[in-house]
Amino acid sequence: MLIEENIIIKPNNHSINHYRNLGYDAKCRIELNIKTSELTKSSNIKVNCICDNCKKITNIKYQDYIRTIEKSQKYFCKDCAILLIKETKKLRYNDENYNNRTKFNVTMMKLYGILIPLKNLKIKAKKENTCIEKYGFKNASENENIKLKIKNSIIQKYKNDKISILLKRKFTNIKLYNKESYSQTTDYKIKSEITCLKKYNYKHNGEVPELILKRKNTKLKNSKINHNEFYLYKRQVLNISRKNVKILFENWNGMDFYDNEYIKLNFSHKPNSAEYPTIDHKISILYGFKNKMSPIEIGDISNLCVTKKKINSSKKDKCFF
Ligand SMILES: [Zn+2]
Numbered sequence: 001m002l003i004e005e006n007i008i009i010k011p012n013n014h015s016i017n018h019y020r021n022l023g024y025d026a027k028c029r030i031e032l033n034i035k036t037s038e039l040t041k042s043s044n045i046k047v048n049c050i051c052d053n054c055k056k057i058t059n060i061k062y063q064d065y066i067r068t069i070e071k072s073q074k075y076f077c078k079d080c081a082i083l084l085i086k087e088t089k090k091l092r093y094n095d096e097n098y099n100n101r102t103k104f105n106v107t108m109m110k111l112y113g114i115l116i117p118l119k120n121l122k123i124k125a126k127k128e129n130t131c132i133e134k135y136g137f138k139n140a141s142e143n144e145n146i147k148l149k150i151k152n153s154i155i156q157k158y159k160n161d162k163i164s165i166l167l168k169r170k171f172t173n174i175k176l177y178n179k180e181s182y183s184q185t186t187d188y189k190i191k192s193e194i195t196c197l198k199k200y201n202y203k204h205n206g207e208v209p210e211l212i213l214k215r216k217n218t219k220l221k222n223s224k225i226n227h228n229e230f231y232l233y234k235r236q237v238l239n240i241s242r243k244n245v246k247i248l249f250e251n252w253n254g255m256d257f258y259d260n261e262y263i264k265l266n267f268s269h270k271p272n273s274a275e276y277p278t279i280d281h282k283i284s285i286l287y288g289f290k291n292k293m294s295p296i297e298i299g300d301i302s303n304l305c306v307t308k309k310k311i312n313s314s315k316k317d318k319c320f321f
Contacts, residue, residue, distance in 0.1 A: 002036050008031050046062070049075050056077050068081075071088075237295045240300070244301040256307050275309065
């Protein structure tokens with residue numbers, strides 16, 4: 001519903017006749033007080049409306065307001081619009097989630113000659129070019145500004161609801177499938193195996209060579225370090241560290257540096273055992289590389305310690321300070 005009954009506008013060449021026909025003494029670019037509901041349907045003047053559902057007040061273009069009113073005789077704000085859509089669908093089709101797939105498919109075929117437009121290489125290239133022009137990347141979401149914007153809007157939108165949404169999802173899944181997540185159900189497992197077999201001739205995505213390679217490449221692409229440079233840096237560090245190993249063990253008290261467990265006797269385990277004593281860089285090699293620290297500093301005996309293999313491998317690029 002519109003809040004202000006009247007509004008002051010300045011008619012232009014296009015709209016002046018509309019207001020004259022309604023009986024106003026309209027003059028071009030001269031302020032005119034009219035009834036808000038008599039604005040032209042295409043007017044982009046912003047008006048205050050009250051949501052018929054949650055009673056929130058929003059300031060939107062009149063053309064957007066009138067579009068929803070003409071469709072459903074109600075004005076619902078952005079947040080409530082989804083409810084209105086569901087209500088209308090329920091009324092028309094007796095199913096609040098109704099979607100006319102056949103009509104959708106016919107439209108897509110008519111417009112693009114294909115069901116999924118992005119599978120058409122020409123359309124895909126066009127979309128990518130637009131994105132490159134606008135954001136500098138094939139996908140807008142690769143742009144740091146956009147990433148931040150998406151992140152902020154998600155935080156803003158769900159900051160209060162995050163936990164309740166997760167809980168609601170869990171409850172629904174338990175009610176429907178007796179599991180916290182649909183992916184834990186046998187039904188899902190069977191379905192995904194069938195799809196995978198059909199698509200790749202393997203039961204699981206994790207076994208498909210082309211997907212393994214793809215994941216590996218994505219990981220490489222996403223990690224911001226230069227691998228050749230890192231390899232050389234690591235080799236330098238290890239060369240220095242190697243010279244210190246003998247002295248390190250000679251002066252070692254037998255304790256795990258991180259949890260103070262006595263592990264000298266663990267050399268009796270197999271070398272690939274999680275309990276086997278290993279040498280660790282307190283400041284990790286990767287951290288040193290990323291922060292441009294000298295290999296001498298990272299390889300130095302003061303940065304070396306002894307710990308169990310399992311602690312060493314769980315540390316990855318984390319550091320102990
Ligand atoms: Zn609302």
